[in-house]
Each structure stands twice: as C-alpha cells, then as structure tokens.
Amino acid sequence: MAHSGRHQDSDDIVARKLTALAHPIRLAAIRQLAAAGPAGMAAGRLGEHLDVAPNALTFHLQKLATAGLVESQREGQFVYYRAVFDALLALTDHLVGACCSETEERCGPRCPTLRDQ
Amino acid sequence: MAHSGRHQDSDDIVARKLTALAHPIRLAAIRQLAAAGPAGMAAGRLGEHLDVAPNALTFHLQKLATAGLVESQREGQFVYYRAVFDALLALTDHLVGACCSETEERCGPRCPTLRDQ
DNA sequence: TAGTTATTTCAATAATAGATGAATTGTTGA
DNA sequence: TCAACAATTCATCTATTATTGAAATAACTA
Numbered sequence: 630m631a632h633s634g635r636h637q638d639s640d641d642i643v644a645r646k647l648t649a650l651a652h653p654i655r656l657a658a659i660r661q662l663a664a665a666g667p668a669g670m671a672a673g674r675l676g677e678h679l680d681v682a683p684n685a686l687t688f689h690l691q692k693l694a695t696a697g698l699v700e701s702q703r704e705g706q707f708v709y710y711r712a713v714f715d716a717l718l719a720l721t722d723h724l725v726g727a728c729c730s731e732t733e734e735r736c737g738p739r740c741p742t743l744r745d746q
Numbered sequence: 747m748a749h750s751g752r753h754q755d756s757d758d759i760v761a762r763k764l765t766a767l768a769h770p771i772r773l774a775a776i777r778q779l780a781a782a783g784p785a786g787m788a789a790g791r792l793g794e795h796l797d798v799a800p801n802a803l804t805f806h807l808q809k810l811a812t813a814g815l816v817e818s819q820r821e822g823q824f825v826y827y828r829a830v831f832d833a834l835l836a837l838t839d840h841l842v843g844a845c846c847s848e849t850e851e852r853c854g855p856r857c858p859t860l861r862d863q
Numbered sequence: 864t865a866g867t868t869a870t871t872t873c874a875a876t877a878a879t880a881g882a883t884g885a886a887t888t889g890t891t892g893a
Numbered sequence: 894t895c896a897a898c899a900a901t902t903c904a905t906c907t908a909t910t911a912t913t914g915a916a917a918t919a920a921c922t923a
Contacts, residue, residue, distance in 0.1 A: 636777075640770040647773075650841070651764035652881085653757040660753075660844045663852075673899060685882070687901055692880095706890045706899055714845055714852055721841045721856060724767070728834050730781040735831050738855045739838060769911085790869060802912070804871055809910095823869055823920045 639723075646720050649696035654681055655689045662699060662712040669702070669711030756840075763837050766813035771798055772806045779816060779829040786819070786828030 650656060657679050662670055676686045690710055693699040698717060701710045722741040729735050729742060767773060774796050779787055793803045807827055810816040815834060818827045839858040846852050 636774070640773045640777075644768050644770045644773050647764050647768035648880095651761050651768045653761045656757045656761055656764075656844075657753070663844045663846070664848070666850060671899085672901095676900095682883080683900060684884085684902080688881080691901090703889090703900095708900060712845075717841070717845050718853055718856065721838050721845075721853075724834065724838045724841070725856075727773075727777045727780045728829075728831055728838075730783060733783060735780075736835055736838075739835065739842075765910095788869085789871095793870095799913085800870060801872080801914085805911080808871095820870095820919090825870060 643720065643723050646696045646698060646716070649692045649698055650720075652689065652692075654679060654685070655693055658686075658689060659693060659698060659712055659717070662710055663714070663717070665711070667711060667714075669700075669709040671707040671709055672701075673707065675710065760837065760840050763813045763815060763833070766809045766815055767837075769806065769809075771796060771802070772810055775803075775806060776810060776815060776829055776834070779827055780831070780834070782828070784828060784831075786817075786826040788824040788826055789818075790824065792827065 650659065658675060661675055661678055672686060672690065673683070676683055679686070681689070690699060690701070694701060694710075696716075698713055698720075699710050700713055701708050703709075721739075725736045725739045726741055729740055734740055734742070767776065775792060778792055778795055789803060789807065790800070793800055796803070798806070807816060807818070811818060811827075813833075815830055815837075816827050817830055818825050820826075838856075842853045842856045843858060846857055851857055
C-alpha cells in the first residue's frame with residue numbers, strides 16, 4: 630500500500646524549473662525575454678530594463694539557464710539570452726495537468742489532455 | 747529611462763505562489779488534491795499516498811494554503827484539504843502570458859489573451 | 864474518562880538561496 | 894597596447910527554507 634503517488638523523477642525536475650521561475654526578478658526577466666522573441670536580448674539591456682546589477686542578473690539568468698528555461702549565446706562583446714518557449718509551454722502544460730483528474734476536465738482550452746488526444 | 751520592466755506587485759505575488767509549488771512534495775500534493783476534486787482529501791490519507799510524515803505534510807500544506815493554492819476544512823477528526831482550482835488556473839495563465847509578446851502568439855490554445863478577448 | 868487516532872506545533876539543526884562589493888575575463892576600438 | 898565596456902566569477906554575509914524528533918492539541922470510541 631501507499632505506493633507513493635509521487636512521480637519522483639518528473640516532480641523533481643518540474644520543481645527545479647518552478648524554483649527557477651519563482652523569483653520576481655527571474656519572472657520579470659523571462660517575461661522580457663519572451664517579449665523579445667527568438668532573437669533574444671543582450672544581458673546588459675535586459676539588466677537596464679529590469680534595473681538589476683550585472684552580477685545579480687548573471688546569477689539569476691544562470692538559474693534560468695540551468696533549468697533549461699533560457700539559452701544564451703555570445704555575440705562579440707555581448708551575450709544574448711532568449712527564452713526557451715518549448716520548456717515554458719511544457720511547464721505550464723504540466724501545471725495545468727494537475728487541474729484535471731483522469732475523469733474530470735477543469736481547465737478548459739488550456740488542457741493538454743484535450744489538446745493532444 | 748529604464749522604467750523597470752517589472753510588474754513589481756504582480757510578479758511578487760506570482761513568485762510567492764510559484765515558490766509554494768516549487769517543491770517535489772508540494773507538487774505531488776497538489777496533483778493528488780487536484781485528482782481528488784472539489785471534495786478534497788483528508789491530510790492523513792494524502793500523507794499515506796505521498797509517503798510523507800504528518801508533521802512534514804502540515805508544513806508543506808501550510809505553504810500551499812498561505813499561497814492560496816489549497817484550502818482546508820476540519821470535519822470531525824479529519825482535516826480535508828482541497829485544491830483551489832481558480833488560483834491554479836490563474837497561475838498557469840500568468841505563466842502562459844509570458845510566452846506571448848504584445849505582437850506574437852506562441853502558446854496556441856493555452857493563451858489567455860486569445861481566450862478572454 | 865482513558866485510550867486511540869488525526870493533526871498541528873515547537874525547537875533545533877542543517878541546507879540553500881539571495882544580496883553585495885571587489886576582482887576577473889573577454890571583446891572592441893582608439 | 895591601453896582604455897572602455899560587457900559580462901562573469903568570487904567571497905562574504907544574511908536570511909530563508911527544509912528536516913527531524915518530541916510534545917501538544919483535537920476529536921472519536923469504548
């Protein structure tokens with residue numbers, strides 16, 4: 630009995646991604662990067678928009694990068710960061726999945742189960 | 747310049763909710779409660795499913811409750827917890843909103859902007 | 864009321880995350 | 894090569910979060 634209702638592996642990974650998002654600065658950063666689209670945005674410019682010191686920004690962007698939510702690429706003097714949309718969408722789908730049981734749909738058009746099958 | 751791209755207030759609140767979710771046990775708990783539906787589930791039974799000690803479970807459930815993601819109600823000897831679906835959905839909508847800029851829709855049917863307007 | 868189950872509280876400790884300032888590395892252009 | 898800019902690394906300190914075991918509160922049942 631009590632064969633743990635935990636998706637041990639998947640919950641750990643998802644928790645890590647949520648931890649990465651769960652900070653006001655990082656939330657603002659990902660929003661800004663999302664708005665910037667696939668081209669991304671240089672770290673410095675991002676820092677200006679968010680009013681965050683360069684070293685602090687690096688700290689937070691690394692958390693997002695480790696979680697796979699952003700990618701970076703050096704271009705000359707600048708380092709461009711961009712949002713990884715697939716990862717973001719997968720994450721939201723996972724959360725929405727928690728709203729629906731096997732028998733009940735509660736999240737309407739958001740629902741990945743409805744969409745995929 | 748640099749009029750901070752941060753939604754100071756809203757990002758703080760969302761970050762708090764994400765922090766509440768960002769733990770393997772709490773993630774498993776909310777999923778289980780979501781599956782249990784509006785009726786909710788007694789703390790003890792939840793603890794068995796998740797294989798978590800009672801005091802630890804209380805600790806984590808309180809975090810979720812403080813964030814408004816679960817509610818509880820004593821019924822005799824038992825305390826029933828249930829997911830607050832509205833809060834969960836609002837949270838996912840907020841995250842999905844980060845996927846879309848003012849000009850680009852990237853999240854398809856998930857998108858709250860598409861849905862609401 | 865005594866015993867049992869359910870849940871929470873408390874206290875101590877360990878682990879992690881965040882903020883800050885100084886120093887460092889990489890790149891460009893004079 | 895030197896000065897300026899972009900970004901990262903490092904070291905330190907503080908604060909928060911998580912884990913644990915023991916004790917306390919609440920409700921039910923015999």
